[in-house]
Amino acid sequence: MAKEITSDLSSEIRASPIRQLSAEFEKVVKNASSGPRPISFGLGEPYVMIPESAIKGAQDFLQNASKAPQKYPSNNGMPNLREAISTYLKRFGLNFQAPEILITNGGREAIMLSMLATLNEGDKLIIPSPSWVAYAELAKLRLGKKDILLLPTTLENNFVPTLAQLEATVKKVKGTMAKDRKIVLQLTDPHNPTGAMFPQELKKEIAKLALDHDLLVFSDEIYAGLVEQYKSIATYDGMRDRTIVFGGVAKVFSMTAWGLGFVACPNPNVYNLMNALKGHVSVTPTVTQQAASPAFTDPNFSTYAEKNRRMFIKRAGIVNEWAVRHKLGHSKTAPGMIYSWISVAKSGLNADEFCKKAVELRVLAIPGSGFGDAAADPELNKYIRISLSANEEDLKEGLARLEKLF
Numbered sequence: 001m002a003k004e005i006t007s008d009l010s011s012e013i014r015a016s017p018i019r020q021l022s023a024e025f026e027k028v029v030k031n032a033s034s035g036p037r038p039i040s041f042g043l044g045e046p047y048v049m050i051p052e053s054a055i056k057g058a059q060d061f062l063q064n065a066s067k068a069p070q071k072y073p074s075n076n077g078m079p080n081l082r083e084a085i086s087t088y089l090k091r092f093g094l095n096f097q098a099p100e101i102l103i104t105n106g107g108r109e110a111i112m113l114s115m116l117a118t119l120n121e122g123d124k125l126i127i128p129s130p131s132w133v134a135y136a137e138l139a140k141l142r143l144g145k146k147d148i149l150l151l152p153t154t155l156e157n158n159f160v161p162t163l164a165q166l167e168a169t170v171k172k173v174k175g176t177m178a179k180d181r182k183i184v185l186q187l188t189d190p191h192n193p194t195g196a197m198f199p200q201e202l203k204k205e206i207a208k209l210a211l212d213h214d215l216l217v218f219s220d221e222i223y224a225g226l227v228e229q230y231k232s233i234a235t236y237d238g239m240r241d242r243t244i245v246f247g248g249v250a251k252v253f254s255m256t257a258w259g260l261g262f263v264a265c266p267n268p269n270v271y272n273l274m275n276a277l278k279g280h281v282s283v284t285p286t287v288t289q290q291a292a293s294p295a296f297t298d299p300n301f302s303t304y305a306e307k308n309r310r311m312f313i314k315r316a317g318i319v320n321e322w323a324v325r326h327k328l329g330h331s332k333t334a335p336g337m338i339y340s341w342i343s344v345a346k347s348g349l350n351a352d353e354f355c356k357k358a359v360e361l362r363v364l365a366i367p368g369s370g371f372g373d374a375a376a377d378p379e380l381n382k383y384i385r386i387s388l389s390a391n392e393e394d395l396k397e398g399l400a401r402l403e404k405l406f
């Protein structure tokens with residue numbers, strides 16, 4: 001065709017560097033006939049067995065499917081699954097009823113639908129940096145780049161924004177925007193890529209800030225089930241109605257392959273719009289929904305979660321000890337979380353160069369530049385994310401290889 005057929009978005013939206021690097025790593029490893037075993041600290045997957053209740057849920061569905069033809073599930077998700085999620089969310093102090101929960105194809109679709117249903121031109125989205133990649137990219141569907149504000153965080157504050165910083169940003173932004181536009185705060189807690197958690201007191205203060213300044217909050221809590229006692233920001237006074245909560249099965253049940261997420265949203269207008277949009281785009285497969293449903297209400301959840309937590313605490317300890325030994329700045333990984341965020345500045349390389357050299361040593365780590373915009377937050381160039389999905393042996397071996405770069 002003579003005409004350019006891609007939309008303008010093609011110059012705006014970048015693919016997930018995490019996925020790109022992981023695919024490149026696989027290619028490098030495949031093409032090299034010899035060398036030490038490849039070790040991936042790449043994708044954020046717990047890589048543990050999924051709950052037996054989920055397997056049984058899927059099996060039961062398949063058995064029935066062999067006996068009778070199947071229909072589309074309802075747009076917003078199957079009632080038993082929405083009930084199960086309503087029950088699950090009570091663990092975090094949340095009180096969302098089944099009709100306030102919409103089932104999506106993974107956490108990503110939950111984020112996209114929420115953004116499509118709430119963001120207007122001229123609204124501002126504040127995202128603490130570093131940040132998981134999808135938020136800023138998906139927000140570009142509705143907002144101009146200048147309305148997506150990445151807020152750099154620091155090692156001293158364990159990579160969570162301070163109240164003063166948020167307050168100053170909100171006030172500054174308010175002064176520049178039209179009165180009928182809104183400010184949305186994107187929180188990820190527990191956090192990808194740093195593994196950190198917001199202190200409870202800070203969440204309480206942010207809640208007050210949100211009330212004082214009429215902020216809408218997107219709270220991505222997809223990792224909440226991995227840590228021991230999580231309390232959502234939406235539990236604070238007045239926050240339920242101004243928070244949209246995202247979740248899913250990928251992390252807490254290690255069901256990354258199943259592609260099931262949800263959004264909890266008490267605002268009926270936003271909910272109905274998301275439901276309408278979802279109806280035009282996708283159906284969440286029944287087999288996935290029927291696997292997820294018993295997992296969310298599994299009576300053995302505590303034992304399952306505790307077992308995984310103990311394992312991730314041990315792995316985080318190995319990385320932490322390594323970082324301390326080499327005097328590398330690093331995040332405090334919340335117990336049970338699956339990421340460490342480590343400074344590689346001491347190597348004299350920036351994070352991209354460091355990770356390139358790591359691939360030569362057959363180790364994949366993700367450079368900080370993959371978690372935001374290094375022009376807005378140059379510190380990203382100093383850090384790498386290590387996913388704790390590698391087992392202890394691989395973790396130790398991979399770290400020993402990385403030592404060669406210091």
Ligand SMILES: Cc1ncc(COP(=O)(O)O)c(C=O)c1O
Binds near residue numbers: 105109188192249259
């Ligand atoms: C913070 C965060 N939210 C959402 C997701 C998306 O999860 P899903 O695989 O269910 O789309 C991820 C995946 O890595 C994530 O890190």
